[in-house]
Amino acid sequence: xxxxxxxxxxxxxxxxxxxxxxxxxxxxxxxxxxxxxxxxxxxxxxxxxxxxxxxxxxxxxxxxxxxxxxxxxxxxxxxxxxxxxxxxxxxxxxxxxxxxxxxxxxxxxxxxxxxxxxxxxxxxxxxxxxxxxxxxxxxxxxxxxxxxxxxxxxxxxxxxxxxxxxxxxxxxxxxxxxxxxxxxxxxxxxxxxxxxxxxxxxxxxxxxxxxxxxxxxxxxxxxxxxxxxxxxxxxxxxxxxxx
Amino acid sequence: xxxxxxxxxxxxxxxxxxxxxxxxxxxxxxxxxxxxxxxxxxxxxxxxxxxxxxxxxxxxxxxxxxxxxxxxxxxxxxxxxxxxxxxxxxxxxxxxxxxxxxxxxxxxxxxxxxxxxxxxxxxxxxxxxxxxxxxxxxxxxxxxxxxxxxxxxxxxxxxxxxxxxxxxxxxxxxxxxxxxxxxxxxxxxxxxxxxxxxxxxxxxxxxxxxxxxxxxxxxxxxxxxxxxxxxxxxxxxxxxxxx
DNA sequence: CGGCGTCTGTTCACTAGTGCACATAGTTCG
DNA sequence: CGAACTATGTGCACTAGTGAACAGACGCCG
Numbered sequence: 045x046x047x048x049x050x051x052x053x054x055x056x057x058x059x060x061x062x063x064x065x066x067x068x069x070x071x072x073x074x075x076x077x078x079x080x081x082x083x084x085x086x087x088x089x090x091x092x093x094x095x096x097x098x099x100x101x102x103x104x105x106x107x108x109x110x111x112x113x114x115x116x117x118x119x120x121x122x123x124x125x126x127x128x129x130x131x132x133x134x135x136x137x138x139x140x141x142x143x144x145x146x147x148x149x150x151x152x153x154x155x156x157x158x159x160x161x162x163x164x165x166x167x168x169x170x171x172x173x174x175x176x177x178x179x180x181x182x183x184x185x186x187x188x189x190x191x192x193x194x195x196x197x198x199x200x201x202x203x204x205x206x207x208x209x210x211x212x213x214x215x216x217x218x219x220x221x222x223x224x225x226x227x228x229x230x231x232x233x234x235x236x237x238x239x240x241x242x243x244x245x246x247x248x249x250x251x252x253x254x255x256x257x258x259x260x261x262x263x264x265x266x267x268x269x270x271x272x273x274x275x276x277x278x279x280x281x282x283x284x285x286x287x
Numbered sequence: 288x289x290x291x292x293x294x295x296x297x298x299x300x301x302x303x304x305x306x307x308x309x310x311x312x313x314x315x316x317x318x319x320x321x322x323x324x325x326x327x328x329x330x331x332x333x334x335x336x337x338x339x340x341x342x343x344x345x346x347x348x349x350x351x352x353x354x355x356x357x358x359x360x361x362x363x364x365x366x367x368x369x370x371x372x373x374x375x376x377x378x379x380x381x382x383x384x385x386x387x388x389x390x391x392x393x394x395x396x397x398x399x400x401x402x403x404x405x406x407x408x409x410x411x412x413x414x415x416x417x418x419x420x421x422x423x424x425x426x427x428x429x430x431x432x433x434x435x436x437x438x439x440x441x442x443x444x445x446x447x448x449x450x451x452x453x454x455x456x457x458x459x460x461x462x463x464x465x466x467x468x469x470x471x472x473x474x475x476x477x478x479x480x481x482x483x484x485x486x487x488x489x490x491x492x493x494x495x496x497x498x499x500x501x502x503x504x505x506x507x508x509x510x511x512x513x514x515x516x517x518x519x520x521x522x523x524x525x526x527x528x529x530x
Numbered sequence: 531c532g533g534c535g536t537c538t539g540t541t542c543a544c545t546a547g548t549g550c551a552c553a554t555a556g557t558t559c560g
Numbered sequence: 561c562g563a564a565c566t567a568t569g570t571g572c573a574c575t576a577g578t579g580a581a582c583a584g585a586c587g588c589c590g
Contacts, residue, residue, distance in 0.1 A: 108431040111510060118430035131374065132420035133413060136522045139424035163409070170376060176419065177375035181382035183426045187361035188351040190433035191470040194546070218567060227434040229548055234569060250556055250567055267354060279379045437576070461537065472578055477539060493537055493586055 048076040048151050055099035056151060057124045058175060066161065066168045073157040079144045085127055086142040095128030095155045101209045102148025105225065106140040106183075116190075116227030119183045120145070122209055124276065129155035131176045133162070145217075145225070146209045174279050181275045185268050193266040195228050196236050200265035202226065203246070203253055213255040219248075240264070291319040291394050298342035299394060300367045300523075301418060309404065309411045316400040322387045328370055329385040338371030338398045344452045345391025348468065349383040349426075359433075359470030362426045363388070365452055367519060372398030374419045376405070388468070389452045417522050424518045428511050436509040438471050439479050443508035445469065446489070446496055456498040462491075483507070 053067070053074065054060045062070070074097075079085070085096045085104055098104055104127055105117040118140065121127050127142045128134065134155030144150075162169045189198060202225060206215040219237060223230040237253070240246045245261050247254040255261065296310070296317065297303045305313070317340075322328070328339045328347055341347055347370055348360040361383065364370050370385045371377065377398030387393075405412045432441060445468060449458040462480060466473040480496070483489045488504050490497040498504065 106427060108427060110431055110435050111514075112435075114435045116431045116434045118427050118434075131416065131423050132522075133416045135413065136417060136420050137518075139420070139518050140427050166406070170378065173374065173376045174379060176423075177379050177382070180374050180419075180423055180426065183423065183430055184349060184351060184361050184383050187426055187430040187433055188353055188359045188470070190430055191359045191361075192353050192355070192357045196546090220567070227431070230568090231549075231570080232547055234567095235547095238569070248568090271354075275380075275382050279375075439576090463537070473538090474540080474579070475577055477537095478577095481539070491538090 046076060047072065048074040052076050052099060052149065052151065055123060055149065056097040056126075058126055058171070059097055059151070061171075063167065066165050069161040069164065069168075070153060070158065073153050075152045077150050077152055078148070079150050080147040081144055083144040083147075084141060085144065085150070086138045086140075088139060088141045089137050092129050092132065092134040092136070092138050092155050094152050095126060095130065095134070095158050096142070097126050097151040097153075098122050099149040099151060101146060101211055102144070102150060103146035103206070103209045104142050104150075105145045107143045108140055110227075114227050115224055117143075117145070117225040118186055119179065120205060121179075122146075124280075125175055125179065126172075129158055130172060130179065133159050146206065178272075178276050178279050181279075182272045185272050189266055189268040193268070195226060195232060196239075196264060197266035198226055199233065199236055200240075200261050201267070201269055203255075204261060204265055205269055206253075207255055215253040215255070216251060217253060218251045289319060290315065291317040295319050295342060295392065295394065298366060298392065299340040299369075301369055301414070302340055302394070304414075306410065309408050312404040312407065312411075313396060313401065316396045318395045320393050320395055321391070322393050323390040324387055326387040326390075327384060328387065328393070329381045329383075331382060331384045332380050335372050335375065335377040335379070335381050335398050337395050338369060338373065338377070338401050339385070340369045340394040340396075341365050342392040342394060344389060344454055345387070345393060346389035346449070346452045347385050347393075348388045350386045351383055353470075357470050358467055360386075360388070360468040361429050362422065363448060364422075365389075367523075368418055368422065369415075372401055373415060373422065376402050389449065421515075421519050421522050424522075425515045428515050432509055432511040436511070438469060438475060439482075439507060440509035441469055442476065442479055443483075443504050444510070444512055446498075447504060447508055448512055449496075450498055458496040458498070459494060460496060461494045 053071065086092065098121055100123060103120055103122045106119040107115055107117050109115040162172065199222065202222060203215060206217060219233045220230050223233040237248055241248055245257045245264065247256055296314065329335065341364055343366060346363055346365045349362040350358055350360050352358040405415065442465065445465060446458060449460060462476050463473050466476040480491055484491055488500045488507065490499055
C-alpha cells in the first residue's frame with residue numbers, strides 16, 4: 045500500500061491522459077493496492093469514501109442483489125474507467141456494491157481529494173463527466189440487453205469481455221460465478237457451456253474457460269458491448285487509447 | 288412556446304428547489320412546450336442541444352432499440368428529474384432516444400445555457416450531479432430487474448409507475464405500447480392483463496388500464512421502483528446546500 | 531348507418547429457462 | 561493416500577415466454 049508510481053498511473057486510461065497540472069493535483073493522494081477476485085471495493089449504502097481506478101487487466105463489476113436474494117452484475121469497469129465518486133461527486137451513499145471480478149492492481153484515492161481537484165480544474169471535471177456519460181450508456185445497454193437477449197447470447201458476451209481483459213485465451217471463472225454474474229441458474233449455464241464445447245467454440249476445465257474459436261463466440265454473442273465500445277470511442281475519442 | 292412562467296418552473300422538482308441566484312441564471316432561457324405521447328425529445332446519436340424538464344404528471348422514457356429491432360424502455364423521468372445535458376454536460380451525442388410516454392408540459396433549455404450556469408454555480412453543479420447519481424441508480428436497478436424478474440412483475444411495476452403519474456385510477460396505454468416498453472411479445476402481455484383482470488386487480492378497456500386493487504397490484508410488482516425511490520429520497524431530500 | 535383501421539383475446543406449437551436432485555470428477559490438505 | 565470440498569454434468573418435471581395466426585370487438589369518421 046504505497047503511493048503509486050508514475051508507471052502505475054499510466055496503467056489506467058482516465059489517469060494516463062491527464063495534463064501535468066491535473067496529475068500533480070491527484071498524484072500525491074493515489075495509493076496502489078492489489079486486489080483479488082471477490083474483493084469488495086464499495087459496499088452499497090456506504091459513503092463513497094474511496095474512488096478506485098482499475099489498472100491493466102483488472103476488472104470490477106457493479107453488483108446488485110434483488111429482494112429475493114439473486115445477485116446480478118449490471119456494469120463492468122476496467123482500465124478505461126473508475127469506480128466511486130464519479131457521477132455523484134461522492135456526496136451520497138453508493139447504490140451498488142462494486143466487486144473485483146478479474147484480479148489485479150487498483151489505484152485508490154480519497155473521493156474528497158478527487159473532488160477538490162475537480163473543483164479546481166474544469167478540464168478534469170469535464171473529462172470525468174464524459175466518462176460518466178459512457179458509464180450510463182453502458183448500463184442503459186445492459187438493461188436493454190437483459191430485457192431482450194437470451195442467456196446464451198449474454199454468456200458469450202460475458203466471456204468475450206472477460207477474455208479481453210486477461211489478454212490471453214484463458215478466463216479463470218467457475219460456471220457458478222458466471223451464472224451469478226448473469227443472475228441465472230447454474231445448471232443452465234452448465235448446459236450452454238456444454239453446447240458451446242461440443243460445437244468447438246470453447247474448451248472448459250474446472251474453473252476455467254478456454255477460447256477456441258473467437259469468430260464463433262462473437263457470432264453467438266448479442267454484441268451489445270460493441271455498441272457501448274463505439275460510444276466510448278466517440279465520447280473519449282483520440283484523447284486516450286483504446287484498451 | 289413562450290418563456291416559462293414562475294408557476295411552471297415550480298412544477299419540476301429539480302428547478303423548484305433552486306436558490307434565487309441559480310434560478311435567475313436559468314429562468315430567461317427556459318421555454319415551456321406541451322408534448323404528446325410518442326414525441327421524441329432527444330434522438331440517439333444526435334448532439335444534446337436541448338435539455339428537458341418534465342412538469343406535473345408528464346413522463347418521458349429512455350428508449351433503446353436493439354440490433355434485432357426490438358425496443359425497450361430502460362429508464363423513466365418525470366417531474367423529479369431532467370433529460371439531456373445532465374450527466375455529460377452535453378458535450379457528447381445522446382446514447383439513448385428519449386420519448387414522451389405520458390403527455391404534459393415540458394420545460395426546455397439550451398444545454399449550453401445550462402452548462403454555463405453550472406460553471407458559475409458550484410451548488411447547481413452539485414445538485415445536478417446528485418440527480419445524475421439517482422438516474423444511474425435507476426438504470427442499475429432496471430438492469431437487475433430485467434435480468435431476474437418475470438414479465439408479470441415488471442408489467443405490474445410499469446402500470447404502478449404510470450398510475451403514479453396520472454394521479455388517478457386510469458392509465459391510457461394500449462397493450463401494444465406496454466409490450467413495447469417492456470421489450471416483450473404483445474400476446475403475452477394480453478394474457479397477463481387477462482389474468483389480472485380475472486383476479487380483480489385491474490379492469491381494462493381498449494387503450495386503457497383501470498386500477499381496481501392497488502394492494503394486489505403492488506403485491507404482484509417486483510417493487511424495484513420502491514428501492515430507487517428510497518435512493519432518491521436519501522440523495523435529494525432537502526439537501527441543496529448553498530455554496 | 532356503414533365501413534375501416536386498430537386494439538384485443540385466444541389458440542397452437544414451440545423454445546427458453548428453472549430448480550432440484552444426484553452422480554462424478556478434480557483439488558486441496560493433513 | 562484418503563478424506564473433504566467444491567465444481568461440473570445430467571435427468572426430470574415444470575413454468576415462462578415466443579411469435580404467428582385469426583376472429584371479434586371497439587371506436588371513429590364520412
